[in-house]
Amino acid sequence: MNPAPNLFLIGPMGAGKTTIGRRVAEHLSLPFHDLDHVIEEHTGATIPLIFEVEGEAGFRRRERACLADMVALDGIVLATGGGAVLDAGNRALLAARGFVVYLETTVEQQLARLARDRKRPLLAAPDRRERLEAMALVRNPLYREIADLRLVASSEHVPQVTVELLHELERIWRRTDTTAAA
Numbered sequence: 001m002n003p004a005p006n007l008f009l010i011g012p013m014g015a016g017k018t019t020i021g022r023r024v025a026e027h028l029s030l031p032f033h034d035l036d037h038v039i040e041e042h043t044g045a046t047i048p049l050i051f052e053v054e055g056e057a058g059f060r061r062r063e064r065a066c067l068a069d070m071v072a073l074d075g076i077v078l079a080t081g082g083g084a085v086l087d088a089g090n091r092a093l094l095a096a097r098g099f100v101v102y103l104e105t106t107v108e109q110q111l112a113r114l115a116r117d118r119k120r121p122l123l124a125a126p127d128r129r130e131r132l133e134a135m136a137l138v139r140n141p142l143y144r145e146i147a148d149l150r151l152v153a154s155s156e157h158v159p160q161v162t163v164e165l166l167h168e169l170e171r172i173w174r175r176t177d178t179t180a181a182a
């Protein structure tokens with residue numbers, strides 16, 4: 001069993017936090033929440049519109065508030081947005097309130113997976129590769145800082161990655177159980 005109250009997925013845009021998180025939650029019979037969707041619901045506006053009206057700073061304020069609400073829950077799987085770890089307070093909350101899985105990916109994979117995406121305002125750049133590389137430079141150390149588990153998805157097949165993550169969690173949580181019982 002998960003010794004932490006929650007399971008949190010972190011990692012860059014297009015790493016699969018939403019996709020894999022939803023499937024893992026289903027397998028674990030836990031409620032799934034996606035922080036981006038929570039923000040949109042609370043605001044009554046899409047993420048692109050929030051960025052357009054309030055800028056990234058406004059979006060980050062809303063992200064902080066919604067993240068604080070979500071981590072207060074118990075027994076959930078939460079997929080965060082790619083930039084949630086930029087805030088030190090968010091990082092502290094995630095580390096304190098759950099088991100943190102860092103889904104790793106490469107810029108190459110991001111470019112392929114998000115090629116047709118128009119819903120991520122930070123990707124609206126003339127050179128997407130350059131933008132993603134710059135973000136990785138700043139953010140990857142922050143993901144690493146709070147990760148309890150790093151998963152380099154070896155497959156482009158979503159069900160396969162889901163199974164890989166479930167196996168890793170089972171292995172780690174079984175070990176934690178044994179240690180606690182000893």
Ligand SMILES: Nc1ncnc2c1ncn2[C@@H]1O[C@H](COP(=O)(O)OP(=O)(O)OP(=O)(O)O)[C@@H](O)[C@H]1O
Pocket residue numbers: 011012013014015016017018019020036079080081082083113114120153155156157158161
């Ligand atoms: N392991 C995978 N193999 C192939 N495609 C994937 C994989 N993981 C995710 N995808 C695809 O990549 C796209 C982006 O995935 P997803 O929305 O889950 O990313 P995310 O990590 O939640 O990103 P964000 O931080 O922007 O919310 C989706 O179309 C999804 O189907």
Ligand SMILES: O=C(O)C1=C[C@@H](O)[C@@H](O)[C@H](O)C1
Pocket residue numbers: 012013036047080081082083084119120121122
């Ligand atoms: O990487 C980011 O900063 C973002 C990722 C998305 O999940 C959204 O949270 C938003 O588009 C910003």
Ligand SMILES: [Mg+2]
Pocket residue numbers: 017018019034036079080081
């Ligand atoms: Mg997502």
